[in-house]
Amino acid sequence: MKILCAVKRVVDYNVKIRVKTDQSGVETSNVKFSMNPFDEIAVEEAVRLKEAGTATEIVVVSVGPAQAQETLRTALAMGADRAILVQTDVTTEPLAVAKVLKALVEKEAPGLVILGKQAIDDDCNQTGQMLAALLGWGQGTFASKVAPAGDAVAVTREIDGGLEVVSLKLPAVVTADLRLNEPRYASLPNIMKAKKKPLETVTPDSLGVDVTPRLKTVKVAEPAKRQAGIKVPDVATLVDKLKTEARVI
């Protein structure tokens, strides 16, 4: 079974982002970028399935600017076989990315598509679900365990009340949640090998997809700031403040 993974190049999760003073967006120049953490988990899961003999080939895709090649090389270093960069400088939305991925799925015919559940920049949590819809496939979102067996896959999902297990017909789309696995660090030998693995660059146009955003971002603002708080010396003072000053208990 071939597995297709999609990865996104995002501002690193440790960066304290700043909103531009003209409110047109977030400051991204001179800021560290990395693979979206949930996408690392998705790639790791694909690699484990290959190591277990369930998957035969892992194709990793990114829709983004030229620098997304670095993100793809990281995925190749983790164990993916082949990469495709769908190059665009447009800030893409999930619907457009889902359409691009659909076009690639139709070419590559994978048995399983694994994506991260959400990107930590736009926090949309939509792409996997949208792709499944466009393909007419089942979706196993927020996965903490993925167990393919025959022509179905059992997905354990983290939901509001705890865990649930669903069974999906293959092919299917799975989105990775935090506890699906702990991604490996690519070893230096694997990083060197990754430089020789195939990385193809195409455009959305060549796939027949228009990635023009549907939503207009009117402005990006800072959230309301909290007032600075105080330190209390002991529990008694804390309880007193909560009762008489904050009046929450």
Place this chain on the structure above:
Amino acid sequence: MSILILADHDNASLKPATVHAVTAATKLGGDVHLLVAGSNASPAAEQAATLAGVAKVLLADDAAYEHALAEPVAALLVSLAAGYSHVLAAATSVGKNVLPRVAALLDVAMISEITAVVAADSFERPIYAGNAIATVQSADPVKVITVRTTAFEAAPATGSAPVESIAAAADPALSGFVSAELSKSERPELTSARIVISGGRGMQSGDNFHLLEAIADKLGAAVGASRAAVDAGFVPNDYQVGQTGKIVAPDLYVAVGISGAIQHLAGMKDSKVIVAINKDEEAPIFQVADYGLVADLFKALPELQQAL
């Protein structure tokens, strides 16, 4: 203008999140209809009918909807969507799972986790773990939206709308429910509790969470956790508060042994009052705490329980 809301419920009653989503819908103007798709879900539908602002409840009762599987529920919503200007759901695990599928089938963009309605076509939503708020505008013919329910009040139960039974839509038969392991608790639900007390890595073990539970019992609070505590196996995943876990905004949030990583703050920084108890005075959590106590939690928690 008319709005269709997908209710999140367990057939017996609505999840509190849906009650808050109704308020968001009423800010758009126009008729608000609530869709209850379930199995033996009349009680949930009857509760939906009492919510102020709801003009009609649609009840689709079918075994296919018992566990809110995305594929059949999305198919149902798509079959009903014509004639609605907006399709909404609370941003619960059901809403987040189902609505993007609906949006793609309707070929429209989706707007996730709105925190404010600016106009019928413009909404505020958090990005970068809530460190920036984007105002986005949609020109799509149907707006598909999930609502961050901590940003809206609960709709009062002062109405009485008709409940209309509707037929199930064709089931795409792509998935099946196998099993569920759900937490059972007498405590209030994490996302709607007035007071939340959360433990982090500093708790050192799942057993030590009983120190928090004793305080929660005295305060009538819910118990939450940071990602570190869940990853370490101290508590189940549904306790996690954070950017990709539960978003809470209680009157009082007590963070115990939690360092205050960006991703945790994303889930609780809209709480009205924040208390932090941590032995590390440099912990970032103290930057958002209204009241910070630098102390060993194993001493402070029993003291706190006594003092309440």
